[in-house]
Amino acid sequence: MTTGRRGARRSETARVAILAATVRLFATRGYDHLSIEGIAAEAGVAKQTIYRWWPSKGPLIAECMLEGMLLPGRFVPRDTGDVRADLAAWLDAIFGFLIDPTGESIFRSLISAAAENVEVGVRLRDSLGAASSLVERLGRGVEAGQIPPDAPLQEVSEALVGAVIVRALSRTPLAPGDPERLVDAVIGVHR
Amino acid sequence: MTTGRRGARRSETARVAILAATVRLFATRGYDHLSIEGIAAEAGVAKQTIYRWWPSKGPLIAECMLEGMLLPGRFVPRDTGDVRADLAAWLDAIFGFLIDPTGESIFRSLISAAAENVEVGVRLRDSLGAASSLVERLGRGVEAGQIPPDAPLQEVSEALVGAVIVRALSRTPLAPGDPERLVDAVIGVHR
Incomplete structure (x- = not known):
């Protein structure tokens, strides 16, 4: 169990590193020039680690958005009554x-x-x-x-x-x- | 003058061939995989011929649109009074x-x-x-x-x-x- 938990912790660290690397490359180079290979190099993980969780770069970008890492979370309309x-x-x-x-x-x-x-x-x-x-x-x-x-x-x-x-x-x-x-x-x- | 006219006709033929090749490749492969090299090969012209008129694939696509070659021209609302x-x-x-x-x-x-x-x-x-x-x-x-x-x-x-x-x-x-x-x-x- 302890080993399992450590594994989970390692996975979460890798996951965050991969998402952060995706955001950095996406913001500087755009979607067309984004590759799983480039993200792996930037995140310091093996390509297979990325492919274990995401089949392609599209779902990876979608998860970055879900985590609020690409668009700020402030685009929620306020309610002042008007x-x-x-x-x-x-x-x-x-x-x-x-x-x-x-x-x-x-x-x-x-x-x-x-x-x-x-x-x-x-x-x-x-x-x-x-x-x-x-x-x-x-x-x-x-x-x-x-x-x-x-x-x-x-x-x-x-x-x-x-x-x-x-x-x-x-x-x-x-x-x-x-x-x-x-x-x-x-x-x-x-x- | 006759030579000049013939030259202009040749240019127009090449222009149309290039636009048609762009449309074919764009429709089958999408924008990301479109390249000036690929268009030149498909149209049977030299790359330089394309670069003489268009600096990159973006303006080429824009001209195809202007010529009504990518979207049908029917997207003009009618006027039936309602x-x-x-x-x-x-x-x-x-x-x-x-x-x-x-x-x-x-x-x-x-x-x-x-x-x-x-x-x-x-x-x-x-x-x-x-x-x-x-x-x-x-x-x-x-x-x-x-x-x-x-x-x-x-x-x-x-x-x-x-x-x-x-x-x-x-x-x-x-x-x-x-x-x-x-x-x-x-x-x-x-x-």
């Missing part, structure tokens, strides 16, 4: 991350990884809040009478997350008032 | 393209290419209609009193195109009524 202001602040936080060249590079590499691997695609959508926190915040906006009760919340959140991705792909710079306009595009609070 | 029905039909056409495995593979490769090359990113957004035809159709919806006059049309179109990209990245299957719900998410005709 859904329009809260969603605009949420967009501001994401666009603030994208203005930083490293953040922008990580985000675009994640989109590229998502295009190739469905696990990363689902994780990217969820990390930005489309699956849970964003829909929940919209739901409280409905309860507060700030969003029409028949608004399709899942689709509204997909449209918001999608707008962020379109901006990132077309490198459209953010103009003052853009977050508010994007929120108005989907929840029409101004109407 | 903006909700027209936008749902436009989404149906795009999702119909994505249901086909070749179409889906091309679309995801385009997203990957867009993440790496800004020209492709802008072209992808515009091919889906976010820059012109979609905004124009929304504008006629405003004139017809079907969309509130203060709706931010540019942002609405970005959100719609973005929702399509999010669906493609997360491989979310389309359920009956989804196109209408996505339209309602941004123009709220039902309210």
Whole structure:
């Protein structure tokens, strides 16, 4: 049993080292140039150690996202009681991350990884809040009478997350008032 | 002058051969595995011929899109007088393209290419209609009193195109009524 526990501890150390190496290489070289061989060298483990847990680089990136190692965990909309202001602040936080060249590079590499691997695609959508926190915040906006009760919340959140991705792909710079306009595009609070 | 014309004709032939070869390789192998060398071999031209006109594979893909060789040209919303029905039909056409495995593979490769090359990113957004035809159709919806006059049309179109990209990245299957719900998410005709 003691040996077993030590084994588990060793595995966790290796796991964290592998994830950290993945993040470092991903952030500097992007998804295309990421290889299991390179990650193994960077983490100081054998390639087989990585392949024992992950079949390819896609699921590895997805696990880094799950651990909050690639996107900051702050992309959860707050609840101050004003859904329009809260969603605009949420967009501001994401666009603030994208203005930083490293953040922008990580985000675009994640989109590229998502295009190739469905696990990363689902994780990217969820990390930005489309699956849970964003829909929940919209739901409280409905309860507060700030969003029409028949608004399709899942689709509204997909449209918001999608707008962020379109901006990132077309490198459209953010103009003052853009977050508010994007929120108005989907929840029409101004109407 | 005759010689000059013949030269121009030769160039146009080579240009079309290069674009066609790019489309074939892109559709079968994806963006990551696309190389100028491979395109040159497929098109039967020298690498230098390609580099004379395009600095890298990104602008080459962008030109294929501009020529309508990668996405069908049908993604222009119709105008039957009913903006909700027209936008749902436009989404149906795009999702119909994505249901086909070749179409889906091309679309995801385009997203990957867009993440790496800004020209492709802008072209992808515009091919889906976010820059012109979609905004124009929304504008006629405003004139017809079907969309509130203060709706931010540019942002609405970005959100719609973005929702399509999010669906493609997360491989979310389309359920009956989804196109209408996505339209309602941004123009709220039902309210």
